[in-house]
Amino acid sequence: MLKAVILIGGPQKGTRFRPLSFEVPKPLFPVAGVPMLQHHIEACSKLPNMKEILLIGFYQPNEELNRFLSCAQQDFKISIRYLQEYAALGTGGGIYHFRDQILSGSPEAFFVMNADVCSEFPLPEMLDFQKEHGDAYSFVILGTTANRKQSLNYGCIVENEQTDEVLHYVEKPSTFVSDIINCGIYLFTPEIFQHIGTVFQKNQQDMLFYRTRLEEQSNGWHRAEVIRLEQDIFTALAGQGKLYVYKTDRFWSQIKSAGSAIYASRLYLNQYHTTHPERLATNREGGPKTRGHVYIHPTANIDPTAVLGPNVSIGTGVTIGAGVRVRESIILHGATLQDHSCVLNSIVGWGSTIGKWARVEGTPSDPNPNDPYAKIDSETLFRDGKLTPSITILGCNVNIPSEVIILNSIVLPHKDLNRSFKNQIIL
Amino acid sequence: MKALILVGGYGTRLRPLTLTVPKPLVEFCNKPILLHQVEALVKAGVRHVILAVSYMSELLEREMRAQEQRLGIKISLSHEKEPLGTAGPLALARELLTDNEEPFFVLNSDVICDFPFEDMLRFHQQHGREGTIVVTKVEEPSKYGVVVYEGDTGRIHRFVEKPQVFVSNKINAGMYIFSPAMLRRIQVRIDANTISEKHCHFIWNFQKYIYFFNCFWMDIGQPKDFLTGMCMYLQSVRQQAPERLRTGPGFLGNVLVDPTAVIGENCTIGPNVTIGAGVVLEDGVRVKRCTVLKGAHIRSHSWLESCIVGWSSSVGQWVRMENVTVLGEDVIVNDELYINGANVLPHKSIADSVPEPRIIM
Numbered sequence: 001m002l003k004a005v006i007l008i009g010g011p012q013k014g015t016r017f018r019p020l021s022f023e024v025p026k027p028l029f030p031v032a033g034v035p036m037l038q039h040h041i042e043a044c045s046k047l048p049n050m051k052e053i054l055l056i057g058f059y060q061p062n063e064e065l066n067r068f069l070s071c072a073q074q075d076f077k078i079s080i081r082y083l084q085e086y087a088a089l090g091t092g093g094g095i096y097h098f099r100d101q102i103l104s105g106s107p108e109a110f111f112v113m114n115a116d117v118c119s120e121f122p123l124p125e126m127l128d129f130q131k132e133h134g135d136a137y138s139f140v141i142l143g144t145t146a147n148r149k150q151s152l153n154y155g156c157i158v159e160n161e162q163t164d165e166v167l168h169y170v171e172k173p174s175t176f177v178s179d180i181i182n183c184g185i186y187l188f189t190p191e192i193f194q195h196i197g198t199v200f201q202k203n204q205q206d207m208l209f210y211r212t213r214l215e216e217q218s219n220g221w222h223r224a225e226v227i228r229l230e231q232d233i234f235t236a237l238a239g240q241g242k243l244y245v246y247k248t249d250r251f252w253s254q255i256k257s258a259g260s261a262i263y264a265s266r267l268y269l270n271q272y273h274t275t276h277p278e279r280l281a282t283n284r285e286g287g288p289k290t291r292g293h294v295y296i297h298p299t300a301n302i303d304p305t306a307v308l309g310p311n312v313s314i315g316t317g318v319t320i321g322a323g324v325r326v327r328e329s330i331i332l333h334g335a336t337l338q339d340h341s342c343v344l345n346s347i348v349g350w351g352s353t354i355g356k357w358a359r360v361e362g363t364p365s366d367p368n369p370n371d372p373y374a375k376i377d378s379e380t381l382f383r384d385g386k387l388t389p390s391i392t393i394l395g396c397n398v399n400i401p402s403e404v405i406i407l408n409s410i411v412l413p414h415k416d417l418n419r420s421f422k423n424q425i426i427l
Numbered sequence: 428m429k430a431l432i433l434v435g436g437y438g439t440r441l442r443p444l445t446l447t448v449p450k451p452l453v454e455f456c457n458k459p460i461l462l463h464q465v466e467a468l469v470k471a472g473v474r475h476v477i478l479a480v481s482y483m484s485e486l487l488e489r490e491m492r493a494q495e496q497r498l499g500i501k502i503s504l505s506h507e508k509e510p511l512g513t514a515g516p517l518a519l520a521r522e523l524l525t526d527n528e529e530p531f532f533v534l535n536s537d538v539i540c541d542f543p544f545e546d547m548l549r550f551h552q553q554h555g556r557e558g559t560i561v562v563t564k565v566e567e568p569s570k571y572g573v574v575v576y577e578g579d580t581g582r583i584h585r586f587v588e589k590p591q592v593f594v595s596n597k598i599n600a601g602m603y604i605f606s607p608a609m610l611r612r613i614q615v616r617i618d619a620n621t622i623s624e625k626h627c628h629f630i631w632n633f634q635k636y637i638y639f640f641n642c643f644w645m646d647i648g649q650p651k652d653f654l655t656g657m658c659m660y661l662q663s664v665r666q667q668a669p670e671r672l673r674t675g676p677g678f679l680g681n682v683l684v685d686p687t688a689v690i691g692e693n694c695t696i697g698p699n700v701t702i703g704a705g706v707v708l709e710d711g712v713r714v715k716r717c718t719v720l721k722g723a724h725i726r727s728h729s730w731l732e733s734c735i736v737g738w739s740s741s742v743g744q745w746v747r748m749e750n751v752t753v754l755g756e757d758v759i760v761n762d763e764l765y766i767n768g769a770n771v772l773p774h775k776s777i778a779d780s781v782p783e784p785r786i787i788m
């Protein structure tokens with residue numbers, strides 16, 4: 001019997017996803033037409049022995065999350081529950097805190113995944129790999145290859161090429177260690193909790209020691225219960241014959257910024273070709289012209305002279321007028337694009353309006369297409385004092401007047417613009 | 428009567444358009460600049476026009492032969508081997524201009540205005556002096572040659588070229604009437620083969636009068652001013668011959684459209700747009716404050732403001748062009764690009780957006 005745990009973080013996490021994360025928790029942001037989390041859940045529910053999916057995070061219970069959970073339970077016919085941490089406990093602390101829930105029913109193994117990754121989820125392959133490597137209690141990390149320079153932004157794994165054992169693990173090193181990086185998707189057995197428990201004990205002892213010397217104790221990061229899988233567990237387990245890496249060359253990307261949401265959409269839309277062809281729009285009579293892969297929600301209202309794609313997702317109730325061009329963009333629910341407007345490399349927020357002949361354009365931050373191992377950059381917002389050109393984001397309920405251009409800008413929610421803007425954050 | 432038009436120079440400020448076509452033949456509001464001037468001169472009684480040229484004179488010659496026939500006048504070309512400024516051409520054309528005692532017009536070829544030639548002539552004959560210089564009032568005098576003169580007597584104190592501090596807002600409008608007597612007094616030292624500017628002393632102390640001209644005036648020698656001049660000219664067309672302008676649904680303000688142009692559905696054109704012969708505008712195009720030259724093609728849903736689209740150029744779908752973008756002849760702009768203030772040389776293909784103003788060679 002199997003389970004899956006998805007770590008969904010909380011409001012203090014995902015700040016790079018603002019202003020979109022003001023409206024909806026990042027794990028529920030639609031990527032290729034469905035909430036980010038749904039891709040994880042779909043992959044998990046395909047496994048025949050999957051009995052339960054647990055979401056762990058520190059969001060307060062909210063409407064969207066509850067609605068998502070009940071819909072997902074109905075659609076996938078599997079138990080899905082949200083376990084709320086009382087504080088941010090780190091990637092290891094959360095699962096340790098809820099270990100009883102995870103272990104109830106005695107699963108032989110369980111997956112742990114970060115919500116903010118986009119992946120082909122080779123879960124069956126990871127299960128087979130685990131049976132063939134180490135003993136019945138081994139743990140598996142999903143790894144992929146990055147280029148040398150970018151590997152420094154991830155957890156780096158040094159492996160024994162013959163046995164696939166993890167010999168060394170470093171999270172975000174400052175010098176090059178390995179080009180195999182941690183994808184944030186793991187397969188654990190119940191034994192993992194012994195190792196986390198050991199670290200927890202040690203932390204408590206350290207805390208005790210420090211408390212006799214310092215009075216303050218309330219800073220969250222100094223809690224004993226905050227445990228990070230990567231720095232605290234993997235680094236210690238490396239080279240002990242317990243941790244293995246399963247390397248994949250299928251698609252994978254982090255989703256940290258809005259730009260990476262568009263890139264992830266592209267990856268999933270490509271996958272729909274084989275997994276969900278019904279989700280891809282086709283060129284039909286009376287419908288808009290599509291190029292490449294396009295997702296259009298059935299309730300969207302689109303003029304037949306519009307041209308959409310490649311890599312476009314259109315949400316519920318969106319209205320698109322005559323002669324509109326949308327490319328490499330996500331149009332969220334209820335937005336309206338008036339005649340002849342042009343939206344490129346942008347995310348148009350819920351309920352926003354774009355006037356006639358307006359141009360909303362961003363700069364893609366895609367990985368170098370000539371490098372098969374290049375990953376999307378997590379760009380800093382500013383460089384050399386200037387805003388780095390990136391995807392244009394319109395928050396919810398933003399109104400763009402006719403005939404203006406909004407270029408490489410971020411517009412916060414509920415804003416009515418009255419002129420063109422370039423390379424700016426508009427509060 | 429005769430007129431001398433100072434065509435001179437290479438028209439470098441109106442590049443890239445002047446890389447293909449000599450400046451006097453560039454169409455301003457669907458008619459070559461030179462023709463605006465020549466037709467006005469002919470209306471005032473001029474029967475012989477002399478063009479002082481130094482660049483691409485063969486092309487000009489051919490075109491002028493055709494106009495000679497059409498207008499029933501004589502057009503001569505006075506060749507400068509190098510640009511000679513203002514005095515030089517006068518000296519060079521001296522023979523032609525002084526064969527009788529009639530006064531003659533002299534005109535800077537970049538000037539577009541509501542040409543007051545008949546009035547100027549009357550004024551000149553009335554005051555009986557040797558020369559009449561036209562001045563006009565402008566908002567930004569530091570771009571031009573300022574004339575400081577006494578309002579009542581018309582006596583000229585001095586000329587100041589492009590003053591950095593405010594001297595006066597009256598500038599030399601580039602239009603003159605001179606009598607042959609004045610021309611004979613120009614001292615010219617003619618080198619064996621060349622006449623150059625420094626050899627001519629243009630003596631401004633001949634007796635002259637100021638004619639103050641108050642209607643629209645523009646030096647259209649550079650793209651920004653070309654477009655401003657177009658707006659002024661179209662406004663004057665609305666006042667004097669409104670039937671020439673195109674009106675109706677989809678047309679805003681003053682719009683001039685050649686009858687052979689084709690305009691698609693759901694376009695909004697204007698205000699202040701000139702569409703040349705054989706131009707095609709596809710569906711859903713929005714054009715404001717632009718000149719679209721002969722044979723150009725603007726594809727659907729594009730948005731243009733303050734641009735000059737060169738002959739036979741092609742602008743793709745969903746393109747946004749603004750901020751005095753000038754496309755030379757036969758330029759192709761690919762679909763979905765953003766072109767901001769680009770100056771594009773002829774026969775160039777643009778495949779990437781130009782978000783900040785620059786020159787594309």
